[in-house]
Amino acid sequence: MLNVAVVGASGYTGVELLRLLYCHPEVAVTCITSEQSAGRPVAVVFPTLRNRYAQVLENLEPVRVAQKADLIFTALPHKAAMEVVPTFLELGKRVVDLSADYRFNDPAVYEKWYEPHMNPENLKEAVYGLPEIRREKIGDARLVGNPGCYPTSVILGLMPLLNKRLIDPSTVIADSKSGVSGAGRGAKVENLYCEVNDGFKAYGVGGVHRHIPEIEQELSLLAGKPITITFTPHLVPMDRGILSTVYARLTGTVSVAELVKLYAEFYDGEPFVRVLPAGNVPSTAHVRGSNFCDIGLAVDGRTGRVIVVSAIDNLVKGAAGQAVQNMNIMYGFPEAMGLEGLPLFP
Template identity: 80%
Template sequence: MLKVAVVGASGYTGVELLRILHCHPEAAVTCITSEQSAGKPVSDLFPSLRGRYAQVLENLEPVRVAEKADIIFTALPHKAAMEVVPTFLKLGKRVIDLSADYRFNDAATYEQWYEPHMNPHLLPKAVYGLPEVRRVAVKGAKLVANPGCYPTSVILGLQPLLKHKLIDTTGIISDSASGVSGAGRGAKVDNLYCEVNEGFKAYGVGGVHRHTPEMEQELSLLAEERITITFTPHLVPMDRGILSTIYGRLLAPATTAELAGLYAEFYGGEPFVRVLPAGGVPSTAHVRGSNFCDIGVVVDQRTGRVIVVSAIDNLVKGASGQAVQNMNIMCGLPEGLGLEGLALVP
């Protein structure tokens, strides 16, 4: 039985980790921290856990946390993660970090979009934990940088086209939309029910969202050339889900059936990627609460464009589910342990 710590459990990715790990047969949560709510039972903060989690939230004292756990999930804001991760590693613990702090190969990029990096020497050791792209590297990793939610949906959507060099890499657009849990659990007027409900809007328009460089890093590696994309996130009045509608120009003619076939083959062995039959297009509703990434691909013959639509649950495949998938891989467990839950429909 793995001993697991969840560090920073007062946000939505934290409680989602606890939800998933509760059904994991080989993991036991031995430590849960929250700076804001230390001393309270975790079930006071999240009544959904009542009766199943008796733990009290602890302060984040890295050495004490490390004593209690074999593997540590850091569900902290960026910056707060890099303040504690080095200690965990030094004490021989494996870490899966859900923040952006270790996602970039290059400290300069991180610093351009975030802030000065406190331990850039760790970046080469961190593995960007998208199993469908680099499962082998994850297996051996001590530090996994768990991908961002938008990047997960976009990279999985584009991977087959880029690996097969089927699209013009200069004009890719991803028009993506997220449920509100992606905005976190902080008390802000902008995220109040009445501010968000019954409205749909774009934000971070013009290439300014911080997930842009993360996507570009990974897409460039897949394409083996430098890719710049146009990425526009939107906010949907729903709790969970990301849908990315991705546009590319085909380099040579292809049909929807051909590309759907290619995708099905590409992802054939993947336990958590479901390629829809030709003409099918996913909905976030069908992955809500599950670790799946559903993908549909359609060719618009009138314009020569391919349109890929990918759907994930931002808190599962886009965060905590993927983190547990990474844990399973890192620890030599069956990859799907704890993750077999199907979407909650309706």
């Protein structure tokens, strides 16, 4: 039985980790922290956990946390993560970090989009935790930087095309749409029910969203050359889900059937990537609550563009589920263990 800690559990990602870990047969959750709710039973903060989680939320004292667990999920805001992760590693623990602090190969990129990096040494060894790209390195990692939600959807959508050099990388546009849980549980007017319900908007327009460098890092590695993309996030009046519609100019002629075949082969054996038959389009409703990434493909013959549509649950494959998947790989558990739950529909 693996003892794990969930650090920063008062947000939506934290409670989703607790939901998933509850059904994982090889894991015991031995420590749950929350600065703002320390001292309160976690089941009072999240009534969904009542009668199933008896734990009381603790303060985040890294040494004490490390004494209680062998693997630590850090579900903290960026910067807060790198304040504690070094201690966990020094004490011999392994970490899956769900913040942005350990996702970048180059600290300079982090510093351009975020702020000064306090822990470049550990950043060096951190593995970007997208299993479909680097399952093996994850297996050996002490520190996994769990991917962002938007990047997961865009990278999985584009991988086979870049791998096969079928598109002009300078033409990539990702138009992404997210449910509101992606904005977190902070008390902000803009995320009130009445501000969001029955409306739709873009935000972070013009190449300013912090997930851009993360997407570009991985796409560039896949393409073997630097890629710059246009990325626009939007807010959908729904709890969960990200749907990315990705456009690129094809370098040659290829049919949808050929693309579907290519994708199906590329992702053959992947437990959580589902390539849809030609003519089918993903919906976030079909992955809700699950670790799936559904991918649909279309070609606009009139303009020579490919359109890739990918759908994930931002809290699962885009955060907590992928973190559990990474844990499974790190500890040699079956990769889908604890992630077998089918999507909730409706």
